[in-house]
Amino acid sequence: MALVEVKKLSKEYKRGVETVHVLRDLDAAIPEGDFLALMGPSGSGKSTLLNLIGGIDKPSSGTIDVGGQRIDNMPERKLTQWRAQHVGFVFQLYHLMPMLTAARNVELPLLLTGLSRSERKQRVAAALALVGLSDRAGHKPKELSGGQEQRVGIARAIVSDPSLLLCDEPTGDLDRKAGDEILDLLDGLNKEHNKTVVMVTHDPHAAARAKRTLYLNDGLLGTEPEA
């Protein structure tokens, strides 16, 4: 049984009179424990697909099923709760809160839970330890390197223990060495912590670390770079 199942998924934007079809009747299944790299030319709709799977965007038509739950027609309030419990997001530009320390950033998703202060502290410490940043807990984002910021971003994504990790070009802004460290982390999360990882990337080197790669082209998914 696939963790993510997408059927006849379409997404279009109206730009004036013209309609842009980003995704057309797309079908896909992502099994539990997968580490999937998503590639394709710029503007092909990779981010759009990722956002749809993560429940932060709505499809024009088609169904999205994650962990046995239809999220395409879920009302906004429920969807927000669902995201908090089931998905972790990692962004290319990290999107950390600039005024908060690394620990406070990681703690954010836990504020939505009923956990006590000390329980939250414990979880934050564990997540930061997992990404190797225990010694930077009190630092603000601008006091961290890009690679460290992204590791904080990953810690924030996993702190509430979601089963699905969605990463949009997580190494896109990093040099090779820092990027490799991030990929090591994602790999470990996939293998040792059984997270299902979907990673959008432009970098074949990064994609090579995944279990498999799919290519988005003309609104459709394929296993080859050119359709």
Added chain:
Amino acid sequence: MKYLPLVLSSLSRKKLRTLFTLLSIFIAFLLFGYLAAIKAAFTSGVEVAGVDRLIMTDKITIINLLPYAYKNRILATEGVDAAVQSTWFGGYYQQPRNTFAQFPVVAEEYLEIYPEIVLPDEQRRAWLEDRGSAIIGRALATRFDWQVGDRVPILSPLWRNKDGKNIWEFDIAGIFDAGKEGFDTSGMLFHHEFFRQGRAFGEGLVGWYIIRVTDPDQSEDVARRLDGQFANSSNETRTVPEKAFMQGFLNQIGNIGAIFSAIIGVVVFTLLLITGNTVAQSVRERTSELAVMSILGFSRLRLLSLVFIESFFLAIVGGGLGLLVAQLLVESGGDPTNGFLPAFFIPGEALWAGVFLVLGVGLISGAFPASRALRMQHVDALRRAA
């Protein structure tokens, strides 16, 4: 409570801006408190007017004097409980700019009709015993730094005495306080008998009468009855409730209340713009952060409350401090005219209005950015940030 670091962090992002906003709100509410006190100084005479008191003057103008002979007829009128005559003395101390109110009255009667006058017992006795003495209000005592026992010369351009002079001298027997907030303490009271015997002219005439009615609900009837009695005489009268009398007096210098309300309104409106702008700006800068928080699972309602907590924080800290400091300054004898104003205090209703305004500023200044946060689209917000 666990959201506190979040709110504090967003306020500390632009510390200078937050500080300036807090300062403008602080100053605006300081001003609000002060203006309210000054407004009250002018209008409190109306507010504290006794419901059981009527003022009888000449029908045409208060300048025309009334016969003293009316007093017994007034006292004999049905519904009248007590009456005392008073007269406009119109004097000043040393120079015309030191003008203040002096009234010759019958001490025992006046003190009874005005229970608002609070006078220590021995000073009261001293005043009643010495027909040449006077009592002064607290504000007046402060204004000229007069003490009990001082002898003060008052020059009245209106009233010449039997020595052919306009200078009258009084021994200060007591200093009275206001038994009710807002009661006028900027004037002086002395004995009618002293005045009557001392003046070179005007025998048998007094300025006006202050009349206490038995039943405040009947005061209109009593007033009509009184004026009816003196209709078609050579001195027709006009009797109105003290409140209306005070209001009429106030109206002669223009609608002070409306003027101050307008100033206060402008101050508060400006303030709303400033606070609203600060919060809006800080929310605009954080649109992508709010989007990320929403993606992480913060509901719109939560984001909304974070925005409001921020705007209320600014309003309550700045405005609350402003009101508090205004109250402290006004209370600790901050009358800017140093005793010229009959009373100086922030009325309770004005303080409450201030509190509501503080909350209003928080609510309205948070509303725009909050609605923005409410309508935000995740994907757009992130795209714009990238």
